[in-house]
Structure formats: structure tokens, C-alpha cells
Amino acid sequence: MDAIRNTVLEAWMTEHGYSSNSLADAVNGAVADLTGRIGGLDGSSVRAWKAGRVTWPKSATRKALEAVTGLPAVALGFVPRGRSSSLTPAPPRQKEPDMKRRTLVGGIAAAAAAAAAAPGSASPRRIGMSDVNRLNKRFAEIIASDHRHGGQLRIEAQAAALAEEALNLQNAGSATQRVRNSLYASGAAFRSSAMWAAIDGRRYDVAKAHMREAQALAEMSGDQAIKFRIWSHAGTMYRHMGRPADAIAANDVARNLHITRRDPLFASLGLARQGAIHGTAQHRTETRRAFEQAQDAMQRANPADHRPVWLLAFYDQAELDSLALSAYLALGDYPTAEYHAHRCLASRRPHMVRSRAITTTRLAHALLAQGAADAATAAAIKVPADAATRHARVSRMLQEFGAALRATAPHSTAARNWTDHTTTWRTAA
Known part of the structure; x- marks a missing residue:
């Protein structure tokens, strides 16, 4: 029987800017992180995946690919051995010279549909806030693990898998718009934690891939707090990469969200991170002014106000001083x-x-x-x-x-x- 082309993997690679050779290199690096020995893939290996000649990569390679992409293998169009694909290959799309027809959100939806259609997935049911609350408890565990260990590949992989779980629930049954928005927000939160773990571990290319996924999910959720977290993380990422102009631009997106006008604690964090960026850029006056304003905003914040767990878990006077330490x-x-x-x-x-x-x-x-x-x-x-x-x-x-x-x-x-x-x-x- 003729091999069925893996159009889901091809779509993911196109949207994330990977060639066959660059994806092979990234997976080889992830294999080294997992096993201590660099992988032996090359561009022809990835082309075999895309062509459908290899439908289920070996265990270490598969885990490394999942770490690079942040998606389970079934969500990338792979089919476990011994099972037939339940996916119908998509017909080829006509290319347009002036714009890409595929969008990141479309890519997320395709991956979610693939995972939902995979053998063994749950039958349709009613999805409710109890499902969201269950995910949020897992999110608190991810936050706690990050603060203790930070930067670890296993934290990144766990957060990415939970983001995919939240996304798959969208396709597992019926739900109200409130529940759907909350699921997108949970997915964005998990993906932003995967992004942060990658930043903390200095895996910046992977962090940028998580960032794009997180931004798309956050837009669909409409959640201002998680949008702030993602763009603020982006500013920190570019600061660590030595790109202060990009860092300021990303952090400005976070600071211009209306949540910073509603809640002085968000405003304080945005200003403190801006101060750290100014320090990297050698802007002495702007650094001092940003930290003075961050301190003032923190003093105006009402401790009794409801705030997301990720913010309460780390941002306080000690963190403000930590960012000032970095800047000075x-x-x-x-x-x-x-x-x-x-x-x-x-x-x-x-x-x-x-x-x-x-x-x-x-x-x-x-x-x-x-x-x-x-x-x-x-x-x-x-x-x-x-x-x-x-x-x-x-x-x-x-x-x-x-x-x-x-x-x-x-x-x-x-x-x-x-x-x-x-x-x-x-x-x-």
C-alpha cells in the first residue's frame, strides 16, 4: 500500500520555519539532552517522516521530537505501530505568492484535531469548568516545580503536554463559550510555562516556538493576564539573548495591556522588567526611573485583589529587588x-x-x-x-x-x- 504523506508534520514545519535539515539538527540536540548522546538524524530522516515512509519514530527520537515541538507524536500526524491511521490526508493546497494561507491558529487546530482523532481518544461528552479546574491544579504543580528546579527539559515537556491536553478537550465534547475560553487560557498558560522553562534553560529557539503557540492560544482566550505573562516572558527572553531593542518592544506590548491600568501589581512587574532591560542596554537614567515607578506601583497594589497563581507565586518585593540587582x-x-x-x-x-x-x-x-x-x-x-x-x-x-x-x-x-x-x-x- 502506498505511504500516506504526513501533512500535519509538514504544516507544523512550515509554520515554525523548519527545513528537514534544521529539524533533524534540533531533534539530534534534544536526543543528546535526553540520553547524553547526540542523535544520528539527517534531512533524509525527516523527509521520510513527511513522506509517510516512517509512521512511528523510535522511542528516543520520538520523545526528542515531542520536546522540540511541544506536541505529542500523534498530534504531529504519526501513527503508533500496529494501528491504521484514522486521518484522511488533506488535499494539496494551492500556493499564493503574496501571502501564506495557513496561520498559526490553523496549525494549532490541525494538531488538536489530529490528537482528538487518534485511536483511544475519549468519546464526545460535556466539557465543564470541573475539567478546567483540574487543569488549573496541574498548572499550580508546574509553577511549583519551576520555582524549585527551573529550566529543566522535563518541566518544559510536561507543560507542553498539558497545553496539548487542554487543547484536545476543545474537540472532546460540547462546551459553553466560557469553558472554551478558559480552556484556551489554560493551554496558553501551560505553553507559556514551557516557554519559560526553555528560556531558563537557554533553549531560545524552542522557547520562540512555544511563544508563538502561546500567543495564538492567548488571543483565542481573550485573557489579559495570560497575554501579559507571554509578552513579558518574551521581553525577558530577548534580554537574555542580548537583544534589548526587541526586549523593550515585547515588554511594551505587555505593559500596554489594559490589565496594567486596572492592577498596579501587573504595572509594577512590567516596569521592573523594563528596568532590567534598560540595565542591559546601559540606559542608566531609564533604569533608575523604571525601578522607582515599579516600587511606587507595588506600594499602591491591593494585596486583597484576586490575581492568577503564577503572579502570586513569584512577584513580590524580593523579585523586584532581584530584577534591580540584574540591572545594576x-x-x-x-x-x-x-x-x-x-x-x-x-x-x-x-x-x-x-x-x-x-x-x-x-x-x-x-x-x-x-x-x-x-x-x-x-x-x-x-x-x-x-x-x-x-x-x-x-x-x-x-x-x-x-x-x-x-x-x-x-x-x-x-x-x-x-x-x-x-x-x-x-x-x-
Whole structure:
């Protein structure tokens, strides 16, 4: 029997800008993250998927592909071995030279339809707010896991899978418009968490793919809070990528949403993140002004107002000080950076394990830049080994700290202590 072309995978690749070779490279990298050994795919492997000659990739490859795309394999048009496809291949579309007819929202709908049509999916039923509430409980678990571990591929994959679960419910039965909007909002929330995990793990290409999916779902939900979260994350992503102009533009989208006029706490977060971006761009006056305005907005916020769990879980005075620490460190104003680091650590909530590690590492940098090598090393040694070796951002900052310490005080006791300390990480790994 002739192979049935995988038009769903082709559509996903077109909308996300992947060629056969670039998708093979991305999956090979994800295989390395999962197994420790880089995958052996090339462009011909992906072309075999698209042509339908391979309908169910091997386990490690399949998991890596799901990590890259954020979608389960069945939602990408693949069919488990031993099962016949329940999907009818789409007829070829006529191409238009001036515009793409397919949109991101259309791609999401196609993926959801594929997953809903997959063998074993539930029969149609009434979808209600109890289904939404069940998803929201899982969202709280994702938030808690992120604050403890951060940046991990498994958090990203779990969040992406839950986003797909929320989307598949749209096709699993009848629902009111309120429920449908809430499901889209849940899907956007999960997808934005996958985006954040990828940002935190410095997997920026994957983060951008999650961002596009999240933005489309957020538009369909009409939820201002989740729109704010996604665009604010985008601003942070571009800041970490060293693209301050794009970061300011993305963060401005978040700050111009009317939710920032209704709720000063949203306004405060938008301003604080804007201040961090200005610090990266070396805008001293704008940095100071943004943090003054962020502090003022936070003081005007009513603690009793209802707010989403993701905001309440992390944004407080400690986070404002953390963003100020990042900004003033980038500006080279090390005493001010140190001041905000101590304030942040004094009020950090216990569940913010990942954030405490980042703050402590930045404090070490601020101290070393002021010539306090012993104090800086003592601070850096306090970073837990798990964060130091497994969190991409923390690992990179500590490597930079070690290089700076060896450059400024190569024969000091502090440098020897730091070398001995990092050796224990390698032997324990």
C-alpha cells in the first residue's frame, strides 16, 4: 500500500520555519539532552517522516521530537505501530505568492484535531469548568516545580503536554463559550510555562516556538493576564539573548495591556522588567526611573485583589529587588547591585530555590567586582550543587565567576577554595 504523506508534520514545519535539515539538527540536540548522546538524524530522516515512509519514530527520537515541538507524536500526524491511521490526508493546497494561507491558529487546530482523532481518544461528552479546574491544579504543580528546579527539559515537556491536553478537550465534547475560553487560557498558560522553562534553560529557539503557540492560544482566550505573562516572558527572553531593542518592544506590548491600568501589581512587574532591560542596554537614567515607578506601583497594589497563581507565586518585593540587582550589575554599579542582592535574599520565600541560587550567584559577582574575593567566593560556595551543575543560567554565571576570580586573584586563597569546591561537583557527578 502506498505511504500516506504526513501533512500535519509538514504544516507544523512550515509554520515554525523548519527545513528537514534544521529539524533533524534540533531533534539530534534534544536526543543528546535526553540520553547524553547526540542523535544520528539527517534531512533524509525527516523527509521520510513527511513522506509517510516512517509512521512511528523510535522511542528516543520520538520523545526528542515531542520536546522540540511541544506536541505529542500523534498530534504531529504519526501513527503508533500496529494501528491504521484514522486521518484522511488533506488535499494539496494551492500556493499564493503574496501571502501564506495557513496561520498559526490553523496549525494549532490541525494538531488538536489530529490528537482528538487518534485511536483511544475519549468519546464526545460535556466539557465543564470541573475539567478546567483540574487543569488549573496541574498548572499550580508546574509553577511549583519551576520555582524549585527551573529550566529543566522535563518541566518544559510536561507543560507542553498539558497545553496539548487542554487543547484536545476543545474537540472532546460540547462546551459553553466560557469553558472554551478558559480552556484556551489554560493551554496558553501551560505553553507559556514551557516557554519559560526553555528560556531558563537557554533553549531560545524552542522557547520562540512555544511563544508563538502561546500567543495564538492567548488571543483565542481573550485573557489579559495570560497575554501579559507571554509578552513579558518574551521581553525577558530577548534580554537574555542580548537583544534589548526587541526586549523593550515585547515588554511594551505587555505593559500596554489594559490589565496594567486596572492592577498596579501587573504595572509594577512590567516596569521592573523594563528596568532590567534598560540595565542591559546601559540606559542608566531609564533604569533608575523604571525601578522607582515599579516600587511606587507595588506600594499602591491591593494585596486583597484576586490575581492568577503564577503572579502570586513569584512577584513580590524580593523579585523586584532581584530584577534591580540584574540591572545594576549589568550597568557596573556594583555597590547598588550588592544592596539589592542582600534585600532580595532577606525576603526570598523558601520555595524560590532556583531564584535564590541565581541571586546568590549575582551577589558573588557584585562582591568580586568590588575587590572582595574572599566574600565573593564564600557567597558563591553557598549555591547548591544541584543548581550549580544542572541549571543552565546558574552554571554559566558560576563559570564566569570562576574565570573572573582566576583573572583578578589567581594565587589567592579564595581562588584555591573555589577550585577545590568545584572539584567536588565533578567527582559527585
